[in-house]
Amino acid sequence: MSDYRLYLSLIPEALIASQLEPAAFGAYYSTGRHLHAHDQALFFEVDPSFRGGDFPFHLADERCVTQPSGAPKSSVYLGIYTALARVPVSALGNLYLVTDDGRTLELTRGEYTADSAYSLHLYQEFCPVRPLVASRLEPQSFCRSITDPQHPVNVPRIAFAELKLGELWSDPAHGNADDLPYPAIGHLRDVLLDFEHNTKENKLVMRQVRQGIIYRMVERGFYVGDHKDFAYYPFPSHAELESKHYDWWRSAQVTRFD
């Protein structure tokens, strides 16, 4: 049995072996060894016995060992391309959300039931591409749709989050968008209104989201899946974050300037 862990990073996409615990890895991955970098990170812990996907695990066996100084090895990259496509959903463990200053929140899998309350949805994709997409499909159907091999435009596997639309899901034209921090709200309204005039399931809102994820806007949670498997990671309510994960929650709300 190896003494290292496997992490599948979504931003950027990579499979990494590390001797660090998830929280320590999140802090290291987000801020660097000397804390001179500051960036968000999202990663899954991967079943340590996973050996598929044609990754060079021998490199991990050789290099992911305790340092001569006694320090654990922080990271050995095993793949930086199509990593998510090569790790099955069944091998994915908990999801970790890391803030700019390296604080980590652990999300476990939850039971997914489709929520029919909303007729319109907004999805931020993380991997393998990073667009912002409006959809009339609930998350599982959206996942199936995007990963459907029959579909002319598809990806083998996808990780994404559903974002809040506020009142726009019910009233795209006039709904209050005061607390929605997305750029180009007018364009978002136009895209949502378009659903009234055609039968499209999904529409692109933004080709690429350059900033990371605004955690406070996550609606129900995070999703990963393909046309067969699907996993749901519920995001705690703001009240729960306030009371049980206060340090992470405060850190997640800091506006950092690039």
Added chain:
Amino acid sequence: MTEPVFWIAPIAAIVAMIFAWRFYKEMQAEDEGNEKMRTIGGHVRTGAMAYLRQQYKIMLVVFAVVAGLFAYLAYGLGIQNVWLPVTFVFGGFFSALAGYFGMQTATRASTRTTAAAQTSLAKALRISFRSGAVMGLVVVGLGLANLVFWFILVDLLTPGDAIDGARLVLVTTTVLTFSMGASLQALFARVGGGIYTKAADVGADLVGKVEAGIPEDDPRNPAVIADNVGDNVGDVAGMGADLFESYCGSILAASALGAAAYVAEPTMQLKAVVAPLAIAGVGILLSVLGVYMVKTREGADQRELLHALSRGINVSAALIVVAAAGVLWLLGIDNTWGIWAAVVTGLVTGIIIGRSTEYFTSPSYRPTRSIARAAEGGAATTVIAGIGVGMLSSIPPVVAVCAGTMLAFLFASGFDVAQMGQGLYGVAIAAVGMLSTLGITLASDAYGPIADNAGGNAEMSGLGPEVRERTDALDSLGNTTAATGKGFAIGSAALTALALIASYVEVIRIDLIAAGITTLVLPDGASVATAEASLLQFMAYYNVTLLNPVVLIALFLGAMVAFAFSGLTVLAVGRAAQLMVDEVRRQFHDNPHILRGKADPDYERCVAISTVGAQREMILPSVIAIAAPVLVGLLFGVAGVVGLLVGGLATGFALAVFLSNAGGAWDNAKKHIEAGHHGGKNSVAHRASVIGDTIGDPFKDTSGPSLNILIKLMSIVAIVMTGVTVSFSLL
């Protein structure tokens, strides 16, 4: 003192000190919380005391030099009042002492407020507000006690007949020099404190929040303690010294103008001198009453908290209206109701300025919301909107002071503009009216940093959400009172400075007589005895008219001094903040364990950097504030000094309102966005508003409040240096 009403003042001063002591002991008896809370509180207290020690060291040197200079001018050259060196030192000492007591109380109270918030909001409010009241009561108590002491002492030791009107003019103008020490100490406290607090705040935010992405009040930020210290340094010691000086200055100017206005009627003259002291005394007693009225129920919302605080202030203000009438009636002063109306005019002017400040800086109203809306367009539109709102915000306070001045003048003069002496006395006593309930209004100012620090302590100690909710509510209330407090401080400074300028001429009269100039030859060839010359005759003698180019030149210079002073203080914050930024970056770089939360940062070093930076940076603005009236006096004489003071006051007042309100509006526009408007947190508008808020920081907490001191200090420097101006002026 033969006037019985006079004794209200010393009794009230003693009552203030007794209640301040009582509130302090009550606060000390409260639980200080767990070890972590005590440790954090200890860091803040140590930092605050380190700052005061450093400031007092520099003050000691400056006061020694200036007192030596005054002593040489008084005893060596004989061109200065012989009391000046002593009153100067006392004024500075007691202002500093009030600041010291206030800081000791505030830094101890914040930890206890946090501890109380663990179980009760009502208790936390009581501890924090009554601890703020310690500062308020110490300022008014020490201030009034000193004035009473000096009036009695100078009255006893001044030769001449007690019924000689000129003698009481001499007594009151002599005691007026007490303001010089208080004013110079206020300059150090306000400018130094303002630079300190914003250097720490901006430094902590720029590296901590913006670069490293760590939240506010995070114990990993090396500048977090300096930031907490800064709240006390700026809003407790700085505000306290500012208002100590306004309080004493307004009472002294009113007494001096009262003595001058009724110089021909010695009995009425004494009543006019005593009236401001007695009104201030009654104000203290009502302030104590008001403090006891500030209480709330458990689970109170923000509106109820504000109502609780307002109840204390409003009841004190309402009762002073009635009590002032009683005092004046008991005194039997001429034109009782006219003088009373002047007092009420001052109070109303203060309320209008406070409300105007609230209107322009509160997110509940259109101006601040317009800045928040402009933030959707980015940083540039945010800055433009903030500057515009800040400039417009000068309209109500300036109009209020103009109307207040005119009304007070007319009421006190019996609507006879020829009674200029009585009219100016009315203007001065209006300032006394505005400041009469300073005991409680300053309590609400000093309460702010206590509540703010309590919130910081709760964050750093990792207390539960219910505690943070309570401290956040108290902190939010403190932000509201801080904004109104700043407006009040500016308004009172403007009225006090106006009264001091009017007193200037009386001091010239004394110095001319002392210099042996007993007759004035007016431009029309007529001669008039210096002792009997009217204010208008003095103006004619010194050619103080707008047709005199010297007056116009000095007016421009006065306006320029206000801008130069502001520019220097803004730049000073930038430089001091850069030192802090470098230090925080260095600590993060050299010790990565700090950001991991595995090692404590070096808080003391950041405190020391801010302290030294503030002391160094305040030198140049301070020198300009002191040197300007002296140099203008030497170059252009009395006409030039009057022009300088008027130019400085008019420009400084409007500029102070602009700077304070623009900064306050930017701050609250950001909070409005963070509350979920225009995209809320993390939006483009939020980023723009953060930039606006950062620009506004030195505006509202350094340059704006420091201008209060500038306009008063220039007047008082002009007053104490009249001997030099009269003796050595080139024109």
